[in-house]
Amino acid sequence: MNHKFETNAVRTQIERTQFLEHSVPLYLTSSFVFEDAEDMRASFAEEKDRNIYSRYSNPNSTEFIRKVCQMEGAEDGFAFASGMAAVFSTFAALLESGDHILSARSIFGSTHSLLTNFFPKWNIDHSYFRIDALEKIEAMITPKTKLIYAESPTNPGVDILDLEALAKIAKRHNLMLIIDNCFASPYLQQPITFGADLVIHSGTKLMDGQGRVLAGITVGRRDLIDKIYRFSRITGPALSPFNAWMLSKSLETLAVRVDRHCNNALKLATFLEGHEKVNWVKYPFLKSHPNYEVAKRQMKAGGCVVAFEIKGGKKAGREFFDKIGLLSLSANLGDSRSIVTHPASTTHSKLSSEERAAVGISDGMVRISVGLEHIDDIISDIDHALR
């Protein structure tokens, strides 16, 4: 199909039933029936491509997966109950005891906990590379290294990694490159076009975009997805049909929503850049961003997250949070409602202060997930709280 992104997002749809419904129905069914003994045998033998049990596949999940595959330029995918289920199952399906993960240091907090607190139990080791020192990555590759893992933009520092450069390193050493593309969404950035093998999303963020459901998805190379599928259909992290149905609907409006998120975020970042109570502002599409050129090359727009540091450290930070009126104090992001987070005391509080410093999180740092309210109201709430 030669249709554009927006058209595919709206028009990709599983087969209609005999009722010829316009909008896709919800398939709340745990299992599917067979015509006869031979049909059942052939289905279990995988001679037929069909639904058997919703832990394996379900029409609503299939539609969601097809949409994301089209958006990301991926061959196949599997949908999960949460972003973390996608991250865990992807690693667990592809790695063996003794393997080594080479990961960017700035990754989602729970992913960091997975690598540091849980994978060592199964003798799966990791090293972290600094995102401002990609030239040092090759020296960290060992014979046990199986994959390179990164997010871009990063959370919460909104740093940008050069995906093409990472893919070249991965190819040279025959490693898989896996990118968590959650902060960009498939509308702004498609890591597979730069050479990634797999792309992971938390569907909970911009994909749903309205703070309603948890979801995750991994898409990419068919041979790798097949391994992930075989692991997941046994271990059971499947996405519920209801959430899949919701997500597939949400994707119809992804482009429209993300365009507005990005317009609002750029306006807010520009406003904060000139603010007397602010030390620094980071947003990928601000010229002052250290990787502005890379961001321009690999992203369609800068995303919904703006990071900045309030003058006056922790005390000023607390006062700022107490004075916020309209915006939500919450840990989510990519929601229609603007959200303010203080990473040092919440999402990244489990890191030591040295670990926080290494990923660019200071005590006065604030992360804003810019929502879909009118930008004048967003700016005025933040400006008031800063003053």
Ligand SMILES: *Cc1c(COP(=O)(O)O)cnc(C)c1O
């Ligand atoms: C939220 C998030 C996750 C985890 O997703 P859940 O749906 O909360 O499990 C993983 N990676 C990134 C970058 C995220 O923002």
